[in-house]
Amino acid sequence: MKITDIKTFLMQVGSRPGMPAGAGSFRGSRNWLFLKVETDEGVYGIGECSGWPRVIERAVQDLASILIGEDPRDIDRLWHRLYVGTMGHGITGTVGGGALTGIEMALWDIKGKVLGQPVWNLLGGKFRDTIPVYGHAKSPERARELMERGYSAVKVGFTGGVDLDLVAAIRETVGSEADVMVDAHGPSWMTPADAIAVGRELEKLDLLFYEDPVAPENLDALERVRDAVDIPLAAGERVSTIWGIRPYVERDLVDVIQPDTGRAGGLTQMRKMAAMAESHYITMAPHSGSLGPVAEFAALHVMATIPNVLMLERVEIDWQGRYEVVTPVLKAENGALPVPDAPGLGVELVEEEIEKYPSQRNVADMPDNENAYEPGTFGECVYFQPRLRRRSRLRLKRSDEA
Numbered sequence: 001m002k003i004t005d006i007k008t009f010l011m012q013v014g015s016r017p018g019m020p021a022g023a024g025s026f027r028g029s030r031n032w033l034f035l036k037v038e039t040d041e042g043v044y045g046i047g048e049c050s051g052w053p054r055v056i057e058r059a060v061q062d063l064a065s066i067l068i069g070e071d072p073r074d075i076d077r078l079w080h081r082l083y084v085g086t087m088g089h090g091i092t093g094t095v096g097g098g099a100l101t102g103i104e105m106a107l108w109d110i111k112g113k114v115l116g117q118p119v120w121n122l123l124g125g126k127f128r129d130t131i132p133v134y135g136h137a138k139s140p141e142r143a144r145e146l147m148e149r150g151y152s153a154v155k156v157g158f159t160g161g162v163d164l165d166l167v168a169a170i171r172e173t174v175g176s177e178a179d180v181m182v183d184a185h186g187p188s189w190m191t192p193a194d195a196i197a198v199g200r201e202l203e204k205l206d207l208l209f210y211e212d213p214v215a216p217e218n219l220d221a222l223e224r225v226r227d228a229v230d231i232p233l234a235a236g237e238r239v240s241t242i243w244g245i246r247p248y249v250e251r252d253l254v255d256v257i258q259p260d261t262g263r264a265g266g267l268t269q270m271r272k273m274a275a276m277a278e279s280h281y282i283t284m285a286p287h288s289g290s291l292g293p294v295a296e297f298a299a300l301h302v303m304a305t306i307p308n309v310l311m312l313e314r315v316e317i318d319w320q321g322r323y324e325v326v327t328p329v330l331k332a333e334n335g336a337l338p339v340p341d342a343p344g345l346g347v348e349l350v351e352e353e354i355e356k357y358p359s360q361r362n363v364a365d366m367p368d369n370e371n372a373y374e375p376g377t378f379g380e381c382v383y384f385q386p387r388l389r390r391r392s393r394l395r396l397k398r399s400d401e402a
């Protein structure tokens, strides 16, 4: 069996042709990149890449020359050849990781189809038949709705600034039996001192984890938070490969690693990361908020096979196109997704639906407040700003204790 071609399918998410920029979820900035690895025996595999899809599409096309003519079943050997193929381009980070991920995912899909087995059965077999998922809430009402849908965990994101009162209100709404998490999104606008002040307030709310309290470039800053705050920490969505996640695990900087299923480096890389974490009694909750449905299938296969799984992130309910571009469509029941049983990954692309959403743009809008881009304000959106420009976004105390 030989690889004959790799096709890519890039699409705009949360937006349709003719829709104004900024419409839809993620302000219209999301793209999904799917790919199909074809063989001379008619069997093909599909995969998904995240990390910067419009850029990764070119990386995949570049790497294709390494794969054409190779046996797709030699997954680990081909992964190493692809990794060497990126070396001359420097430290390629999540872009290289995204390209390798989508290709490796497709090779597993091929192997599963050839052997007539779901991918989880080739990775060591199942620990579980369903994978718990969590949703996102920006209000107590939304948190209640998720509970009514059967979810038992919700995450609050600090996007427009720190809102400790909102976290407290959501904890109150869901009760002590459910889990609440906070994602600070690794903001450069929260210094380690700010993140510690916020963390100390969050200690009172019994969180499952406090995610990306500081920006990801400087792990000494994360260590400072780690040492000062008595609360489980989570991080790792922006790194790829075992070497990217290594310091988080080896330095015990987090309690939960969060590799992104579309850019971690592939399913085997994720299993290796999980094993590294297991040796430190660290759990894994893959990042998945912006990913498409193929990566979600892949995450379920990996998560079925590792012991230290916590939960999978899920945008519930996502933009309608999510439910049109693949088949079958996954549906969460009682806060969990079923582990697929069909050979391979168990998911197929609906190419004619994907074609309806050509990629338009792939960078996020800056905050849409009136002051956007005004120098000297938070809306100027420079990466790091002094407190006097960030002040309105930082309320470091809950109001009932101020």
Ligand SMILES: [Mg+2]
Pocket (backbone or CB within 6 Å): 183, 185, 211, 212, 237, 287
């Ligand atoms: Mg996050």
